[in-house]
Amino acid sequence: MKKIFTHENNPLAGAHRALRILATAALANKTVTIDPSYTHRTTNVSPEFREKFPIGQAPAFETLDGEYISEGSAIALYIALKSPESGLLPSDPVGQALVAQWQGFIDFSVLGNLIFVYGSLGGHNGEVPPVYVQKKYAAAVDALAKLDVLFARKEAQNEPAFLIGDRVTLADIAVVSGLVRGYQSLYDKSIQEKYPHVMKYTKSILAIPEVKGVYGEVKFAEVSPLKLV
Numbered sequence: 001m002k003k004i005f006t007h008e009n010n011p012l013a014g015a016h017r018a019l020r021i022l023a024t025a026a027l028a029n030k031t032v033t034i035d036p037s038y039t040h041r042t043t044n045v046s047p048e049f050r051e052k053f054p055i056g057q058a059p060a061f062e063t064l065d066g067e068y069i070s071e072g073s074a075i076a077l078y079i080a081l082k083s084p085e086s087g088l089l090p091s092d093p094v095g096q097a098l099v100a101q102w103q104g105f106i107d108f109s110v111l112g113n114l115i116f117v118y119g120s121l122g123g124h125n126g127e128v129p130p131v132y133v134q135k136k137y138a139a140a141v142d143a144l145a146k147l148d149v150l151f152a153r154k155e156a157q158n159e160p161a162f163l164i165g166d167r168v169t170l171a172d173i174a175v176v177s178g179l180v181r182g183y184q185s186l187y188d189k190s191i192q193e194k195y196p197h198v199m200k201y202t203k204s205i206l207a208i209p210e211v212k213g214v215y216g217e218v219k220f221a222e223v224s225p226l227k228l229v
């Protein structure tokens with residue numbers, strides 16, 4: 001039905017953005033294909049690509065009607081909007097604003113920090129003072145801790161373990177896609193044990209058949225390459 005351009009079709013290489021889109025599509029009952037001709041830093045710097053996608057980043061998404069969308073969160077939103085019957089987007093303004101809230105939270109407070117740390121560990125950020133890398137890591141863990149408090153409270157009050165209302169929404173898919181990126185490495189066993197409620201929530205979303213069909217068995221990290229000080 002529609003296709004994405006992405007270099008992130010390998011979950012081991014940190015495919016959180018593509019996986020968020022594919023899991024949304026699975027729940028929305030829409031077929032989205034990954035364009036195999038995409039080559040990162042070749043395709044996305046070409047004039048033809050830039051004309052369609054001025055941001056020049058992956059993932060990028062082309063609809064069947066020839067519309068072009070960048071940013072993983074915007075692409076997932078589009079797919080959810082095209083499937084109102086899926087319930088992925090709440091119908092009320094507050095619910096829709098909360099989806100934006102959770103997408104922003106995971107993109108900036110979790111992924112922004114995690115990706116900076118991964119980039120620094122991989123030597124991609126130049127000379128970064130270790131104390132600054134630590135600060136970013138601590139911020140990513142702090143975001144996880146906040147989610148843990150939320151899900152502990154929901155459990156104590158017998159509320160459903162979803163971010164919005166009593167069913168899975170795009171907010172859950174977005175947040176879990178970012179958390180998985182953390183659980184694959186920096187959110188290691190010691191952190192998983194310290195924040196069990198958000199871990200349980202993540203596993204429950206990953207167990208939804210459509211989501212599992214996209215993610216398969218997620219491998220949770222045992223030991224982080226960085227210690228929290």
Ligand SMILES: N[C@@H](CCC(=O)N[C@@H](CS)C(=O)NCC(=O)O)C(=O)O
Pocket residue numbers: 017040041044056057058059070071072073107
């Ligand atoms: N906020 C964007 C970030 C996308 C992004 O940073 N993409 C990187 C690859 S992971 C990219 O395409 N960078 C351009 C390049 O490396 O040429 C999203 O969530 O989709």
